[in-house]
Amino acid sequence: MTVGTQMQQAIAAVQSAAATMKTFALETEDQKAKKSFEQLAQTFDSALNELNGREQYIGQQEPQYKQ
Numbered sequence: 001m002t003v004g005t006q007m008q009q010a011i012a013a014v015q016s017a018a019a020t021m022k023t024f025a026l027e028t029e030d031q032k033a034k035k036s037f038e039q040l041a042q043t044f045d046s047a048l049n050e051l052n053g054r055e056q057y058i059g060q061q062e063p064q065y066k067q
Contacts, residue, residue, distance in 0.1 A: 003062070007055045014051060018044035 018041050025037035 003058060004055075007051065007058060011048065011051050011055065014044050014048045018048060 021037045021041035021044060025034050025041060028034050028037065
């Protein structure tokens, strides 16, 4: 498995986790839980930004890697 493939899988996993947390936040009526889920979603979104930046860097540094 190439670094590019692994990065794409990691990005997909983090996107899925963020979406799940956002769904939980929307579906719960418990305000404390809602806040926790929203904070987790923000954390995953930040991680996603980092991973996307890394993926772009890899694409620039490794010509054989196609995005």
